[in-house]
Amino acid sequence: DAGVIQSPRHEVTEMGQEVTLRCKPISGHDYLFWYRQTMMRGLELLIYFNNNVPIDDSGMPEDRFSAKMPNASFSTLKIQPSEPRDSAVYFCASKGGVNTEAFFGQGTRLTVV
Amino acid sequence: AQSVSQHNHHVILSEAASLELGCNYSYGGTVNLFWYVQYPGQHLQLLLKYFSGDPLVKGIKGFEAEFIKSKFSFNLRKPSVQWSDTAEYFCAVNARSGGKLIFGQGTELSVKP
Numbered sequence: 001d002a003g004v005i006q007s008p009r010h011e012v013t014e015m016g017q018e019v020t021l022r023c024k025p026i027s028g029h030d031y032l033f034w035y036r037q038t039m040m041r042g043l044e045l046l047i048y049f050n051n052n053v054p055i056d057d058s059g060m061p062e063d064r065f066s067a068k069m070p071n072a073s074f075s076t077l078k079i080q081p082s083e084p085r086d087s088a089v090y091f092c093a094s095k096g097g098v099n100t101e102a103f104f105g106q107g108t109r110l111t112v113v
Numbered sequence: 114a115q116s117v118s119q120h121n122h123h124v125i126l127s128e129a130a131s132l133e134l135g136c137n138y139s140y141g142g143t144v145n146l147f148w149y150v151q152y153p154g155q156h157l158q159l160l161l162k163y164f165s166g167d168p169l170v171k172g173i174k175g176f177e178a179e180f181i182k183s184k185f186s187f188n189l190r191k192p193s194v195q196w197s198d199t200a201e202y203f204c205a206v207n208a209r210s211g212g213k214l215i216f217g218q219g220t221e222l223s224v225k226p
Binding site: 031033035042043045048050055056091093095098101103104105106107 | 145147149155156157158159162164203205207209210211212213214215216217218219
């Protein structure tokens, strides 16, 4: 298995633009997580899905952020409109059950200028 | 609600020194516990995990951790660190009743050669 695949690896965009981050979890995994990593706030859980259903989105910072999981093999995290303070590394992770470990993607480094 | 606290923000050691990184969690029920490592510029990788059984767990690269239920702690140890252990270390917890996986703030370890 190729592991968790995220795209793009790097994204530079201007303030106000829409940004879409993509994630392909490991096949067969039924949990998917989106995290944001910054120096100031560490690794924050934004939202997680179980069987494609959002379970907890309490970490989503604002209405500008939205996430979807239309099927078991694909998820998106969208920021519209983007702001400079959204600059961070966004990680996607998946796991194959409650009592298993999570596997992380390589992350997307987002820079909003 | 779950929470994880890592006591040390930045630890600096010389090679061959012993390491102990503190981790405490807050949750009233049964939990799964993890330590992840993030080498510079890379994604998070699993170092070790505890689900049940022997509270002393051994992971990769000579790391171990001990679960002390009465103290809600899961401290990471290594008897002799190497320069290549320079990285950021994250403690994580998920309740066995649910899939939400949350992380501590991370501890940056710098090992001087």
